[in-house]
Amino acid sequence: MTHRFAAVDLGASSGRVVVGVFGDGTLDVEVVHRFANEPVRAGGTLHWDILRLYQGMLDGLARAGPVDSIGIDSWAVDYGLIDASGALLGNPVHYRDARTDGIADRVRDLYPVSGLQKLPFNTVYQLLAAAGTPQYRAAATLLMIPDLLAYWLTGEIGAEYTNASTTGLLDVRTGNWAWPLIADLGLRADLFPAIRRPGELIGHFRGTPVVAVGSHDTASAVVAVPADQTSFAYVSSGTWSLVGLELAQPVLSDASREANFTNEGGVDGTVRYLRNVMGLWPLQECVREWGSPDLAGLLAAAAREPALAYLVDLDDPLFLPPGDMVGRLRTAAGLPGEPATITRCVLDSLALAHRRALRQARELAGATPGALHLVGGGARNELLCRLTADATGLPVLAGPVEATALGNLLVQARAAGVVTGGLDALRALVRQTQQIVRYEPRGDDAPWAAAAARVGR
Numbered sequence: 001m002t003h004r005f006a007a008v009d010l011g012a013s014s015g016r017v018v019v020g021v022f023g024d025g026t027l028d029v030e031v032v033h034r035f036a037n038e039p040v041r042a043g044g045t046l047h048w049d050i051l052r053l054y055q056g057m058l059d060g061l062a063r064a065g066p067v068d069s070i071g072i073d074s075w076a077v078d079y080g081l082i083d084a085s086g087a088l089l090g091n092p093v094h095y096r097d098a099r100t101d102g103i104a105d106r107v108r109d110l111y112p113v114s115g116l117q118k119l120p121f122n123t124v125y126q127l128l129a130a131a132g133t134p135q136y137r138a139a140a141t142l143l144m145i146p147d148l149l150a151y152w153l154t155g156e157i158g159a160e161y162t163n164a165s166t167t168g169l170l171d172v173r174t175g176n177w178a179w180p181l182i183a184d185l186g187l188r189a190d191l192f193p194a195i196r197r198p199g200e201l202i203g204h205f206r207g208t209p210v211v212a213v214g215s216h217d218t219a220s221a222v223v224a225v226p227a228d229q230t231s232f233a234y235v236s237s238g239t240w241s242l243v244g245l246e247l248a249q250p251v252l253s254d255a256s257r258e259a260n261f262t263n264e265g266g267v268d269g270t271v272r273y274l275r276n277v278m279g280l281w282p283l284q285e286c287v288r289e290w291g292s293p294d295l296a297g298l299l300a301a302a303a304r305e306p307a308l309a310y311l312v313d314l315d316d317p318l319f320l321p322p323g324d325m326v327g328r329l330r331t332a333a334g335l336p337g338e339p340a341t342i343t344r345c346v347l348d349s350l351a352l353a354h355r356r357a358l359r360q361a362r363e364l365a366g367a368t369p370g371a372l373h374l375v376g377g378g379a380r381n382e383l384l385c386r387l388t389a390d391a392t393g394l395p396v397l398a399g400p401v402e403a404t405a406l407g408n409l410l411v412q413a414r415a416a417g418v419v420t421g422g423l424d425a426l427r428a429l430v431r432q433t434q435q436i437v438r439y440e441p442r443g444d445d446a447p448w449a450a451a452a453a454r455v456g457r
């Protein structure tokens, strides 16, 4: 007897619909539809093309055929506003839009309440930028991206917990909206719908259950980290690198706030203690500028470049917005214009940033992880995996590539009673069924320590 589930997984550069087939101790995944996610700048604002994404999702669900349920996840922090009739008030704004510039610095420290890393685009700052606009005044409800898509499928309104935890407006201790903070910031309390938890039924789409999953993509990715020990570290590697640990309790110390570590809500009440590292975004932007060259060839050429010759501090907000990435990297690192050299610079710098974030996480949480799991699209990038093993001094266990979709599928399968147990049981199934590649560190930290000193971190 097999069971089929559909995961809708929207990333910042592409979306996919993945079907998971669960048999007796088996799990096969198939990407049935992949579509581009291309933001659109209009009227000076960078938007998500949300209807195009919705259509991509519908096309994918049609290709998926009959399934036991559907789950949706996407990147975090962004939202749509709907009015009292349910109409969407404008296209959701992209978190890389400049409307939040300078806002975070004008707002009091929210860390003791939300436990959230201060990123300029956190929902709270986007809302402060939007407050007072006609759209904001006309809104009845705020829906995070996966909640908005689920609303279009089912007509049901709610705020999935893991994604709500990225708004900056959730109380990290209670797991509910931080009402006093919302009032204190002068935001409209009536915009925020009730919280729903991963595993809850949202509603139905043409008779098929739509189930809440870890709707923040990173939450779903962490579910599918194939760890076999309780203390492990992970990098969820895609447009961003989310580097950290899974904890039972948040870390809210001053040192943690200063290091800008986040305590996001995970599946089963876990805490995703991590830091956003700029990830593969700068390289994706360069590749776009270079007119999408052969990626495998580019990475092979980058692997032949001298190690650690050019470095940038990828934590610099300079690299956050889109456009002219090659120019920005060249100026910051004093780089020549060869794509292979630029690629090597980004990957060396990314491995170095992984090293820094991991060291900080270990120190701040007092944890001693034995291995580093690198999941997501970056697991395909051998050079990045090898450099990360060398930089961190830990064995890197790379894969699964589709961790986010897998985490989404596993939570649905558990809600349906097809798999049972805690996260350890879900992870055991990932270990048994998915391909994982091990990269041993070379064990020479000296060049990386010197590189860290050069970047000044």
Ligand code: LFR
Pocket: 011, 012, 074, 075, 076, 077, 078, 095, 216, 217, 218, 238, 239, 240, 242, 276
């Ligand atoms: C990764 C991710 C990160 C979040 C960033 C912006 O896809 O969801 O976790 O900080 O995108 O939403």
